[in-house]
Amino acid sequence: MKTLIIAGSQRAESQSARLAGEMNRRFFDGEAELLNLADKPLPEWDGTGFDRDDVKSVKAKVAAADALVLLVPEWNGMAPSSVKNFFLWCGAAELAHKPALLVAVSAGTGGAYIINEMRTSSYKNCRLLYLPEHLIYRDAANLWTADAPTKSDDYLQNRTAFVVGLLRAYAHALKPVQQLARDTQGDFANGMS
Template identity: 75%
Template sequence: MKTLIVAASQRQDSQSSRLAGIVNSRYFEGAADLLHMADKPLPEWDGTGFERDDVKSVKARVEAADALVIVVPEWNGMAPSAIKNFFLWNGLTELAHKPALLIAVSASAGGAYVINEMRTSSYKNSRLLYLPEHLIYRNAGDLWQSEEPTKSDSYLAARTEYAVNLLKAYAEAMKPVRKLALATMGDFTNGMS
């Protein structure tokens, strides 16, 4: 299974990037493709530029993935603009009927608004299939930092393993569905609203 992990923070050395790396090493044995929004891999969306090499490169990485893990920080109760930009550039061809695990990252006790925002605004036309499960990494600066795991570290490690195992199962199960959906979509390329 090919997995793309998107670290959605626009900040270098962010908790989202650190935690995306940990998810990759612990749960994908370092084999997932890691896309850092802090590296500015895509230009700001303006509806043009589809032939740019940087855009084609990112779109190819997304399309090659069987599943996605999207690690999104909560900034002032919202998802950062880089992840919205990611969804403007990537659509049906890259994402339709592809399973994705959402992980919210909060410096404090937040994170729920990001989950809601992503589920509400990023799947309609892309047809990305978010798992019913999601993860919220609260107090992220303390998570998985000490040699002796805290109760929260242990709980989130087990819950992450559970969610990643579900993602892998969804990815296998969705392969024929994705193929059928893309082949028969026809005139129904936009979701209904």
């Protein structure tokens, strides 16, 4: 299974990027591809530039993935613009009927608003399929950093392993559906509101 882990923060050296690396190491044996939105791999969306090499490169990475993991930081109860920008550039051609695991990243005790926002506003036209399960990494700066794992570290280690197992099962089961959906959507390229 080809997995693309997307660190959604715009900040260099963010907790989202650190935790994306930790997830890759702990749950994907370091074999997932990482896309760090802080590296500005996509220009700001303005409705033009579809033939730009940087845009084509990101779209190719997304299209090649069988599954996605999206680590989205919560900033003032919202997703950062870098994540919204990603969804403006990548659509159904890259994402249709592809399973994705949502991971909210919070510096404090939040994170739930991100799950709601992403499920509400990011899947419609691209047809991305979020797993019913999700993760919320709270107190992110202290997760998986101590020499001795905390109770929270252990719980999130086990829950993440469980959800990544589901992601793999979804990716395997949905592979034939993805091509069928892209081939037959025709006049129905945008979701219904």
